[in-house]
Amino acid sequence: MQNAKRAFITGITGQDGMYLSRLLLSKGYEVYGLVRGQNNPKIPVLQAWAPEVKILTGDLLDQSSLLRALKVAQPTEVYNLGAISFVAYSWENAQLTSQVTGLGVLNMLEAVRLYAGDDVSAVRFYQASSSEMFGRVQEVPQRETTLLWPRSPYGVAKVFGHYMTINYRESYGMHASSGVLFNHESPLRGPEFVTRKISTAVARISLGLQDRLDLGNIDAQRDWGFAGDYVEAMWRMLQQDEADDYVISTGETQSVRKYLDIAFAHVGIDDWSGYVHQDPALLRPAEVDLLIGDSAKARTRLEWAPSVAFEDLVTMMVDADLAIAAKEKSGA
Numbered sequence: 001m002q003n004a005k006r007a008f009i010t011g012i013t014g015q016d017g018m019y020l021s022r023l024l025l026s027k028g029y030e031v032y033g034l035v036r037g038q039n040n041p042k043i044p045v046l047q048a049w050a051p052e053v054k055i056l057t058g059d060l061l062d063q064s065s066l067l068r069a070l071k072v073a074q075p076t077e078v079y080n081l082g083a084i085s086f087v088a089y090s091w092e093n094a095q096l097t098s099q100v101t102g103l104g105v106l107n108m109l110e111a112v113r114l115y116a117g118d119d120v121s122a123v124r125f126y127q128a129s130s131s132e133m134f135g136r137v138q139e140v141p142q143r144e145t146t147l148l149w150p151r152s153p154y155g156v157a158k159v160f161g162h163y164m165t166i167n168y169r170e171s172y173g174m175h176a177s178s179g180v181l182f183n184h185e186s187p188l189r190g191p192e193f194v195t196r197k198i199s200t201a202v203a204r205i206s207l208g209l210q211d212r213l214d215l216g217n218i219d220a221q222r223d224w225g226f227a228g229d230y231v232e233a234m235w236r237m238l239q240q241d242e243a244d245d246y247v248i249s250t251g252e253t254q255s256v257r258k259y260l261d262i263a264f265a266h267v268g269i270d271d272w273s274g275y276v277h278q279d280p281a282l283l284r285p286a287e288v289d290l291l292i293g294d295s296a297k298a299r300t301r302l303e304w305a306p307s308v309a310f311e312d313l314v315t316m317m318v319d320a321d322l323a324i325a326a327k328e329k330s331g332a
Contacts, residue, residue: 005029008073011081013042015188020231021050032073034058060104066111079126080108090154098157105161109168124238125176127165130158131291141294177237182249182293186227187320203321206267214279218256223292225250226308236302249293250306262314
């Protein structure tokens with residue numbers, strides 16, 4: 001194994017992968033990112049965001065490709081962020097979601113184990129677990145010991161990956177940790193996610209480019225933080241002497257309705273009722289009504305705490321989408 005810090009990130013073109021790549025580069029890491037095919041439209045975005053990242057091709061469903069990529073990257077740390085992460089889509093294609101988001105974790109763990117050989121603890125592994133695993137919550141707030149009761153194919157797949165990570169830690173002595181991350185957002189969030197859907201629509205409505213926003217359950221409550229804060233927690237997990245699992249959250253719950261209040265007020269619209277339409281077709285088959293995490297363990301052991309407040313997160317996202325909408329309006 002190499003002495004220099006080298007990181008391998010799956011899902012590097014996603015929100016978390018982008019923030020994590022910049023964080024690791026700032027700490028002097030050599031960073032390798034896995035993408036599925038050279039035609040990925042997000043590759044140019046990644047290259048502009050973090051040009052020092054070295055891109056490798058591979059597929060979470062093809063273990064041999066993962067092993068080949070690891071042999072090139074020779075990482076000291078592996079961050080498995082790759083997944084089909086849009087919860088609503090998981091009902092439309094439960095099989096593919098289960099394969100990529102669930103079986104993909106097993107493939108990555110096994111590839112790391114085979115690559116590391118007798119020195120299995122030399123490669124530290126991070127698995128991106130999710131608060132969606134709690135689903136029909138059995139305890140408020142949710143912590144590392146809370147019973148998992150997923151309410152979507154995505155959540156079920158994440159539970160599989162979570163327990164497989166624990167199994168490899170206990171069976172093979174791998175330094176394998178899971179971060180049970182609650183909702184975390186940023187201007188890099190995909191447009192299909194509700195927070196970015198709202199910030200984009202609010203920006204466009206304020207500039208006369210759109211006149212309506214269709215949403216599902218606006219009373220759903222989530223524990224929302226900033227993605228840039230949460231990738232710092234991922235890194236801190238892999239710096240610990242012992243691998244473990246950590247809930248990463250703000251400890252505060254906010255509703256979609258409150259997000260709407262802050263976002264619209266930021267562009268000078270106090271009454272948004274005429275712009276927002278609740279569409280029953282956008283409701284989940286099985287809703288997760290209330291998620292709020294207890295990150296006491298991470299705050300104590302990792303010395304981690306979120307730095308961006310909810311209102312600042314919302315206005316950050318709206319401002320970023322205002323800039324994009326302004327360019328669209330000007331024809332740039």
